[in-house]
Amino acid sequence: MVPTPSQTVGPFFGFAMPFAGDAEAVPPGTPGALRIEGQVFDGSGAAVPDAILEVFEGEQFARCRTDEEGAFHFTVRRPAAVTDGEGIHAPHLNLLVFARGLLRQLATRIYLPADPDALARDAFLAHVEQPRRHTLIARETAAGLHFDVHLQGPDETVFVAI
Amino acid sequence: MSELEFEPPYLYPDYRSTELRSPRRQLVKLPDHWFHESRGPAFGRIAVKPEDSDLTKQHRGEPLGERIIVSGRVLDGDGRPVRRTLVEVWQANAAGRYLDPVDNHPAPLDPNFTGAGRCLTDDEGRYRFVTVKPGAYPWKNHANAWRPAHIHFSVFGPWLSSRLVTQMYFPGDPLIPLDPILNSIPDQRGRDLLMSRLDLETTVPEWALGFRWDIVLRGRDATPAEG
Numbered sequence: 265m266v267p268t269p270s271q272t273v274g275p276f277f278g279f280a281m282p283f284a285g286d287a288e289a290v291p292p293g294t295p296g297a298l299r300i301e302g303q304v305f306d307g308s309g310a311a312v313p314d315a316i317l318e319v320f321e322g323e324q325f326a327r328c329r330t331d332e333e334g335a336f337h338f339t340v341r342r343p344a345a346v347t348d349g350e351g352i353h354a355p356h357l358n359l360l361v362f363a364r365g366l367l368r369q370l371a372t373r374i375y376l377p378a379d380p381d382a383l384a385r386d387a388f389l390a391h392v393e394q395p396r397r398h399t400l401i402a403r404e405t406a407a408g409l410h411f412d413v414h415l416q417g418p419d420e421t422v423f424v425a426i
Numbered sequence: 427m428s429e430l431e432f433e434p435p436y437l438y439p440d441y442r443s444t445e446l447r448s449p450r451r452q453l454v455k456l457p458d459h460w461f462h463e464s465r466g467p468a469f470g471r472i473a474v475k476p477e478d479s480d481l482t483k484q485h486r487g488e489p490l491g492e493r494i495i496v497s498g499r500v501l502d503g504d505g506r507p508v509r510r511t512l513v514e515v516w517q518a519n520a521a522g523r524y525l526d527p528v529d530n531h532p533a534p535l536d537p538n539f540t541g542a543g544r545c546l547t548d549d550e551g552r553y554r555f556v557t558v559k560p561g562a563y564p565w566k567n568h569a570n571a572w573r574p575a576h577i578h579f580s581v582f583g584p585w586l587s588s589r590l591v592t593q594m595y596f597p598g599d600p601l602i603p604l605d606p607i608l609n610s611i612p613d614q615r616g617r618d619l620l621m622s623r624l625d626l627e628t629t630v631p632e633w634a635l636g637f638r639w640d641i642v643l644r645g646r647d648a649t650p651a652e653g
Contacts, residue, residue, distance in 0.1 A: 265501060265503055265504070265505050265642045266432055266615075266616075266619065266642060267432070267433075267503065267590075267642050267643060267644040268590060268592055268619050268620070268641045268642050268643070269432050269433050269434060269592065269611050269616045269617075269619055269620060270433060270434060270590060270591060270592050271434070271578075271591070271592040271593040271607060271608070271620065272441075272591075272593075272607060273578070273580075273591050274578060274593075275526075275528055275529075276516070276518075276524040276526040276528060276529050277516060277526070277578065278526050278527070278528060279516070279524065279525045279526040279527070279540070279541070279542060280514065280515075280516030280526075280541070280542035280578075281514065281516070281580065283471075283472050283473070284473075285471070286471075289471075306446040306447050307445075307446040307447070307450075308446050310446070312447065314528070318467055318589075320466070320467040320468065322468075323468045323470075324468070325467045325468045325469060325470070325471060350457075350460070358464075358467075358586065360467075360589060362591055363447060364443055364447075365441070365443030365444050365445075365446070365447035365448075366436065366444075366447055366448070367434035367435065367436060367438060367441065367444060367607070367610050368433060368434060368436060369589065369591060370449065371586070388456070388460075391454050391455075391456055392454055396451075415446070415447045415448070415449060416446060416447065416448065416449060416450055420449055420450065420451050421449075422451070422454055423449050423453050423454070424453060424454050424455075424456055425453035425454065425455045425456070426586075426587055426644075
């Protein structure tokens with residue numbers, strides 16, 4: 265059967281999709297919890313204030329809409345590396361991006377920066393050309409991790425065909 | 427026949443906001459099974475109460491508008507029911523106005539209508555919402571642009587590739603041929619998949635019109651027979 269086509273989430277999801285505690289896969293302050301913050305930018309470098317992002321990994325799921333500055337944040341339990349039939353996957357979260365102006369969602373991964381050796385051997389990153397891999401790796405900050413999403417432009421985030 | 431003719435492209439200049447928001451670099455192509463067999467989001471933290479599927483009973487009074495029942499099944503690529511998966515809906519009220527603070531269309535809000543609902547599919551993959559028919563509304567994509575009446579749907583399914591956000595339309599709406607968002611889907615057969623149909627079987631006489639719309643999620647297509 266032919267899959268039902270996608271359509272944009274539109275600009276008016278903010279009264280419907282957010283839910284209580286949506287950005288916190290684990291309560292803030294949970295031992296081992298990790299905070300990830302970032303912003304979404306369009307091809308002109310402008311913030312995207314009407315996007316909604318979902319991260320998930322195992323049983324963890326969180327959702328966050330961007331604010332006027334295009335900013336989002338998540339609190340998750342720190343993911344671990346996993347090995348499957350494809351090889352090693354360095355610690356990461358899956359990320360989906362929905363927005364006005366996106367007729368289909370975008371899919372990618374947010375990698376933790378801590379283990380360069382695991383990143384170098386990662387089975388997913390092996391499909392990504394070297395000069396663009398940095399777009400998938402969060403950076404450490406005092407607050408936790410920082411990960412920006414560039415929908416377009418010189419630092420366009422690597423997205424996966426879905 | 428490529429499935430992609432049924433999906434909108436990321437860049438569709440007639441829908442103006444795709445111009446700065448569509449990725450321009452090559453998307454990374456992974457082996458099919460990666461996304462088709464990777465598990466999707468676990469949505470269990472989103473609370474679903476039985477009353478969430480009746481959008482006409484979320485306030486003290488009844489909302490204005492044509493009362494309708496929207497129902498159908500969520501299926502996988504093999505036509506099997508997707509059981510116990512989350513379906514979220516949101517829509518404008520009968521006057522074409524969303525409760526969302528971002529919406530500044532000068533049409534009235536309805537104090538008896540929020541316009542958001544949720545339900546889980548049952549063991550046959552069925553969902554059902556009671557609501558009112560949403561109105562058309564203007565948007566600033568181009569001069570005199572109006573969106574046809576539609577209900578937004580968000581469906582999870584079991585796989586990463588089955589996650590779907592889309593819009594359901596109503597049959598015979600004269601705005602449909604003029605809508606760049608729907609017409610971003612290249613093939614008419616793809617656009618037809620977003621059309622609900624009037625259904626007397628699910629219509630409740632003297633009370634509400636029934637509209638039927640089935641949803642097919644990606645992933646787990648038929649595996650070729652062995653041998």
